[in-house]
Amino acid sequence: MRETLLIPLALTFISFSLTSIGGGPSLFAPMQHEAVDVHHWITAREFVEMFAMSRAAPGPGSMLCALIGWKVDGWAGAIIATLALFVPSSLLCYAVARVWNSHRGKAWHTAVQEGLAPIGAGLILAGVLAIGRVAGAGPLWWGIAVLAAGILGLRPRLHPMVLLVIGGVAAVIAWKLSA
Amino acid sequence: MSQDVVTSPPSTSGARVGLPSIFIVFFKLGAFSFGGGLTGWVYQEVVAIRRWMSEEELLSGLALCQVLPGANVTNLSVFVGLKLRGIIGATVAVGALLTAPFLAVISFALIYDRIASLAWLSPAMDGISAAATGLLLVVGLKSSARAVGKLAPMLALAATAVMVGILQWPLLPVVLCVAPVSIWAAWPRKSRDA
Numbered sequence: 001m002r003e004t005l006l007i008p009l010a011l012t013f014i015s016f017s018l019t020s021i022g023g024g025p026s027l028f029a030p031m032q033h034e035a036v037d038v039h040h041w042i043t044a045r046e047f048v049e050m051f052a053m054s055r056a057a058p059g060p061g062s063m064l065c066a067l068i069g070w071k072v073d074g075w076a077g078a079i080i081a082t083l084a085l086f087v088p089s090s091l092l093c094y095a096v097a098r099v100w101n102s103h104r105g106k107a108w109h110t111a112v113q114e115g116l117a118p119i120g121a122g123l124i125l126a127g128v129l130a131i132g133r134v135a136g137a138g139p140l141w142w143g144i145a146v147l148a149a150g151i152l153g154l155r156p157r158l159h160p161m162v163l164l165v166i167g168g169v170a171a172v173i174a175w176k177l178s179a
Numbered sequence: 180m181s182q183d184v185v186t187s188p189p190s191t192s193g194a195r196v197g198l199p200s201i202f203i204v205f206f207k208l209g210a211f212s213f214g215g216g217l218t219g220w221v222y223q224e225v226v227a228i229r230r231w232m233s234e235e236e237l238l239s240g241l242a243l244c245q246v247l248p249g250a251n252v253t254n255l256s257v258f259v260g261l262k263l264r265g266i267i268g269a270t271v272a273v274g275a276l277l278t279a280p281f282l283a284v285i286s287f288a289l290i291y292d293r294i295a296s297l298a299w300l301s302p303a304m305d306g307i308s309a310a311a312t313g314l315l316l317v318v319g320l321k322s323s324a325r326a327v328g329k330l331a332p333m334l335a336l337a338a339t340a341v342m343v344g345i346l347q348w349p350l351l352p353v354v355l356c357v358a359p360v361s362i363w364a365a366w367p368r369k370s371r372d373a
Contacts, residue, residue, distance in 0.1 A: 086249070120322065125320075146313060
């Protein structure tokens with residue numbers, strides 16, 4: 001009787017995949033509603049724990065879907081939920097990007113590219129503010145962010161991982177000192 | 180290389196990018212990206228370090244990827260992978276990106292009770308996400324510098340950043356309003372060129 005669990009799981013996440021405009025953060029509220037209230041796959045408490053785990057793990061926050069799937073049916077559930085959430089949107093993006101690339105070099109393509117580039121830059125700056133808000137950022141958090149930005153400004157080709165390690169170590173030291 | 184299909188233009192560096200290097204770059208991205216600063220890291224790897232794409236190409240792709248449904252970074256991986264090696268490149272990029280995060284959340288679920296007691300884990304995660312955001316900030320400032328001195332791009336950039344970042348208006352309608360104006364301003368005009 002696994003199909004009775006796995007098919008709704010797949011269908012739920014496929015529909016999320018194709019409607020999640022704005023990426024992962026736009027998904028948390030509907031995911032909670034479907035998984036907790038509609039399908040009773042997990043409890044509200046479990047959802048909060050899973051949210052914390054998915055934030056502590058690397059990668060997109062929407063990987064929360066794997067945890068929900070895991071709870072429903074172990075490895076099969078986790079893999080199905082992950083594929084259902086990431087494959088449909090990737091296929092759509094692939095189709096759009098192919099059309100986009102096939103018109104490279106035409107005058108309108110150049111104009112669209114020039115027109116979209118400053119919007120992409122604006123979205124990156126907006127992303128900085130959004131992450132700060134989600135992280136509940138205090139002075140220490142912003143201090144580390146600005147410090148990392150300063151280091152990268154001085155050494156543009158520095159490897160990102162070096163910066164992340166510096167950030168993690170600095171935060172642990174500050175936490176030790178304040179304890 | 181000569182075996183390249185005519186329709187797929189060569190990468191900016193001119194050499195064909197190997198699938199293993201695509202896999203390694205995106206696997207690392209997935210494995211070490213905490214707290215959502217992924218876009219900054221993609222920029223750093225793809226434009227600054229490896230020069231697989233021009234800055235403008237990646238930024239316009241980013242705007243495209245954010246408007247489409249799906250996680251921004253998986254869409255961006257599809258975009259970069261497709262540019263480098265077609266559908267195989269896109270599949271390898273997304274697969275590599277998601278492998279480590281998938282295994283990480285499952286491992287967390289398995290050992291949750293044990294790691295929840297590690298008190299230093301949470302500040303460390305916060306610090307990593309802050310540094311990742313610093314990376315994103317540099318990329319945001321660098322890509323904004325391109326718009327300085329040009330009226331229309333500056334307005335488009337500021338309008339997007341304020342409406343989405345500060346006013347927290349939904350992304351899709353904002354982009355759908357700003358994009359046509361911004362593209363119209365960049366549209367080639369015969370009268371001016373002649």
